[in-house]
Structure formats: structure tokens, C-alpha cells
Amino acid sequence: MISPGSTIGIIGGGQLGRMLAMAAARLGYRTVILEPQEDCPAAQVASEHIVAAYDDPNALEQLAELSDVVTYEFENVPVDSVEMLNESKAVFPPPEALKVSQDRVAEKRFLNKAGIQTAQWRIVENEGDLKAALLAFDGKGILKTRRFGYDGKGQIKFTGAKGESAKSGFAAIGSVPSILEALVDFTREISVIAARDEDGNIKVYDIAENVHKDGILATSSVPVSVSSTIAGLAADSARKLLDGLNYVGVVGMEFFVLANGTLLANEFAPRVHNSGHWTEAACAVSQFEQHIRAIAGLPLGDTRRHSDCVMENLIGDDIGRVPMLLQETGAVVHLYGKAEARSGRKMGHVTRITKRL
């Protein structure tokens, strides 16, 4: 166990790092952030900030020296950095989880091998692969870069309409190694947030229903009107994933629900997840505290929901609505300390308690 008073290293300085640092502070820990951007959201609330690139060897050495355990807040952290740190300090979630999540092909293979169903998929290395894959999927699919995609970036949709071609599609994705997924005709998108500790104990939060706008999460609502079979299947998938990766920490896993009741996993993130922000307002122990508990070797906390709620992301100009939101009864407002409200930028979120249970 890493006792309170110790220091938790966090790679990445965005809002997830900020909320982790706040949760760590509540449990008596110090935090040190590794992030090249000065005055980043996480550094504003952390004990220390190493201003350097995520792969700067001196900075990594400094981070290892200062930290008793290290974690990360985004999945594009270089695996080499995490493996290097892991030689001298425990890094959670394990580097293997990061590695798998960084490559959509490795991720799909891992999920399928663990018995978790996904959309059909094909590897696309070139235009010819894409042509063949589109043919196999009736001309419909979503082409995604294997690496570095987020919030719907690095994706091209094929609907089977005239004028779509493998040639222009592959060029539009940047002619980089990609994956074509069959187009899923889903009725809902849901996600599950779960945590595993070093002893293999697992705790799962209630499932949330997510609505995306322009590829970015807009709202997460709890509860979700899906059958208990679907809910159970989603929780089981998370358990399989966590055990399969010998995982420690919080994971976020996204799914599609089909009209016929089939559940398909879309992807997982080896970190706290935007669709789990509601837990801070509607559970005794938030996903952020849960992650800190898991990586520090503390007992996992209570995941029961005490309220129904809807979390809404405040994106770009939405920040202008904050004065109104602050006047709303039952609204929990959380802002990330970002100075500039660029379009598409997550500035904060609000969770509205809709019913106390």
C-alpha cells in the first residue's frame, strides 16, 4: 500500500489528470504531473509540475524519483516511457493495457480473444485492402486509423453511396495503417466504468447511455433503459477485459447496443473516462477516487448510485452558460481551468441530479 502523504505521478496534464489529482489530494496524497504545456489543467491543482515532453528521459527519471506510484491520464502516452518508468516504479494500469489500447487492431484482437464481441473488422494497409474490406461489408463501414484517433478524429464513414471510393477514402485517412469496421446500426451507445485492484477484486459502476455530437461525447445518462441481460453482459465484458490484462486501476469501456439485443464492444480506454464523470455527483466514491484507491493499494470503494443523473459536457462556447448553470438546483458544475474556449474543446461538465434514490 502507498500510504497517504506519498506522491502519485501522473503522465498528462489535461482535465482527467486534474480530477485525478483532486481525488488524490482528498485522500491525502501529493501529485506530480509530467506535461509539456505550462499552466495545464492538472498542474493547477497538483503539488508539482515537470514541464517536459512525455518521452524526455531526464524528466522520466525525475518523475520516477519523485513518485511512489505512476499512472497516466490519456492513452497516447508513449509505451516506451511507461515501460522505462516501470523498471523502477510501479506503473498502473499496466503497460500492456496501454499498448493494446493504442492500436485498434491489437485492441479488437484482444477483445475477441477474451470472448467479447465487436463489429466485424478488417486490417487496412493500403487501398487494395480497403477495397476488399468494403466489398465484404456491402460498401458500408467506418475507416479508422489504427493509432492516435480520439473523439471521432481519424475516421471516415462509408455509407455505400455513389461516389465513395477506396482510393479517395484511403487518401483522406492519410494513407496510414487503418482498420475498417463494419457499420453498426446501433440503437444506443452505452459504457461501463470498472476498476480492479492488485488482488483481483473488481467493482463496476452502473451503465451509462452516451450521446455523441460531431464525434465528441455530449451527454451520459444514468440509468439506461436496457435489459438486465445487456447490463450484465457489459459488466461481464469489463471483468473479462480487466482480468485478461491483469489490470490495476479504472477502465472505461464503450459498447453499441443493437435493436436485436446484441451487445458489441467498440473500444476501451485504460484510464478514467468522460462517460464516468457522473460518478462524482451520483456515487459515494467517484471513478477518480476509485482509480487512486486501486493504484495506491487502498480498498476499492462503493460504486452504488445514490441518484439518477445526466452529465453534459461543456464544449467551447458552452462555457458561457455557466452563470445560468450555477443557479440550477441539483446541478453539479465542474470546470477545468482552461483559459481559451476553442470550438470542440472540453471546458467542463455539469451533472444534473434528476432523481434521488
Ligand code: AMP
Ligand atoms: P470511436 O472513436 O471508435 O469511439 O468512434 C466515435 C463514434 O463514432 C462512436 O461513438 C460512434 O458513434 C461512431 N462509430 C464508431 N465506430 C462505429 C461503427 N463501427 N459503426 C457505427 N458507428 C460507429
